[in-house]
Amino acid sequence: MRQVVLDTETTGLNPRTGDRVIEVGCVELIDRKLTGNNFHVYINPERDSDPRALEIHGLTTEFLSDKPKFADIAASLSEYVQGAELIIHNASFDMGFLDAEYAKLKLSSFTSQVLNVVDTLATAKEMHPGKRNSLDALCDRYGISNAHRQLHGALLDSELLADVYLAMSRGQNSFVIDEEDHSSNANNSDAAHEQPLATILVQAANEEELAAHQQSLVGLDKAVRGTCVWNS
Template structure:
């Protein structure tokens, strides 16, 4: 599956008031793995920023003065997202703005003519009902480093959202615990020895270094996924552990 994690920045909060897109950032995932391919563009909006919007993005009309209009980059953008599933946080906002931009161009249609859309905000609300589910809040909750996010930027936010989305939807597999798929075993009858014939299992004391590494790994999993498999396994306390 090819997915594009997408974010936009705009001159204001409402496209119905004529606000425009000023930045688009995209990050490509294939089979839930980042490919390293991104698409990023600043866009001249042909209008002023609304009060507050400029402070959020740090962008200015002076900076955007030599940037292309949306019409000049529309085909390249549409080619990049063609056939993908778009992962967007609060998708109605971004799709509304992008469809508004496309409506001013002949023959470009709508975003959903080119791609399907998955709203990561709705996924977050299902997993964390009643909690704050902004991108910053999810970064903190899922252990995604967002220290570089001093201002809203479309490409940086798309990169952070990609990490959040993978942690939100797969947890432990994103920490490298998922190996290659194994073939299904064939069904066969196995004659097991009777319990009385089994030799006692030896108890081996856990090496302190190995135990420390194991606990650090479990803590990393818990930070990303909210829980770890071992939390529910009924494992003995560390000082009594044996292999």
């Protein structure tokens, strides 16, 4: 199965007010293994970033000024994700921005080009209700080092999210094996019940052992001044 872990950086929080995508980073998983076939591009949004967004990603207008526009990378992004299952943290945010970019170009929605979308934020909230489930919090929870992450970056965040996703979903690929083992164990259990039961042996205490037991009870009774429950 082909999966693509995706993240974006944007000029702000709302595509409806003119905010744009400025970075897309993707890493590929095939059968739950990283392939190294990544997709990463910076994009000229033709506008400045909101100051609060700039503090998060650090991608200045000057840095992005000579980068391709979204129209220049849309086809290659579509080709990369075609038919894949996407894994995104807070998927509605990234998918909303990407769908808005494709709509500006009068292209089929980005959502329509992928097989399915897994939102790891929603999954984490189900698995860890009432706890912090940001990417940084999940890295801490699953022992994934993000010490090199000073600013948000789409490719770096995708690489971290891939590790988080694999840790969160560890064991799912053994469900079929477990079912087979359960079936096998059930058959073995049925076969065992068809065998005759062994004779059950009862070993009774002798007089010396009974006397020692009684002496122990007397000692306990004296220690609590005759209030033991077995004598009530």
